[in-house]
Amino acid sequence: METKTNDGGGKRLHEVFSIGYASRDINDFLGILRQNNIELLIDVRNNAYSMRPSYMKERLKEALEKNGIGYMHMPELGIPSELRKKTDKEGSAQLLKRYREELLTEEKISKVADEAGNKRSALMCMEKDHRDCHRGVIADELGRRGFYAVHL
Numbered sequence: 466m467e468t469k470t471n472d473g474g475g476k477r478l479h480e481v482f483s484i485g486y487a488s489r490d491i492n493d494f495l496g497i498l499r500q501n502n503i504e505l506l507i508d509v510r511n512n513a514y515s516m517r518p519s520y521m522k523e524r525l526k527e528a529l530e531k532n533g534i535g536y537m538h539m540p541e542l543g544i545p546s547e548l549r550k551k552t553d554k555e556g557s558a559q560l561l562k563r564y565r566e567e568l569l570t571e572e573k574i575s576k577v578a579d580e581a582g583n584k585r586s587a588l589m590c591m592e593k594d595h596r597d598c599h600r601g602v603i604a605d606e607l608g609r610r611g612f613y614a615v616h617l
Contacts, residue, residue, distance in 0.1 A: 479612050485593045505584040507586055509539055541573055
């Protein structure tokens with residue numbers, strides 16, 4: 466796996482990628498993954514369902530495999546539906562804060578770090594902007610463990 470040098474002190478970092486599928490055609494999405502030599506897509510949605518059929522778990526997995534990309538669903542990294550429903554009341558910033566403080570445990574982040582450390586990996590969720598999505602929180606936490614996040 467390629468590594469980057471952290472500007473702060475020369476420490477070698479693994480890359481981890483982050484991608485949202487909102488407003489992306491499946492062919493464009495797959496093209497971005499191929500261009501970045503992604504070997505494993507880590508789906509961090511609680512439920513791997515979508516109103517866009519191409520992004521439902523089985524269809525997405527099949528499309529990825531046809532492109533030589535592995536698929537791993539890690540629902541334990543997702544935000545439970547009941548918490549998402551409160552987003553309108555609490556606001557997304559509060560939801561992401563709550564996710565970081567209460568839901569993203571050391572065990573969960575270690576598991577994704579192990580996977581991302583072994584293959585050139587991309588974290589995937591729906592939101593276009595990683596700053597509005599829990600995958601950005603996951604990428605931040607991975608950054609504390611020696612990863613360099615690249616948001617596609």
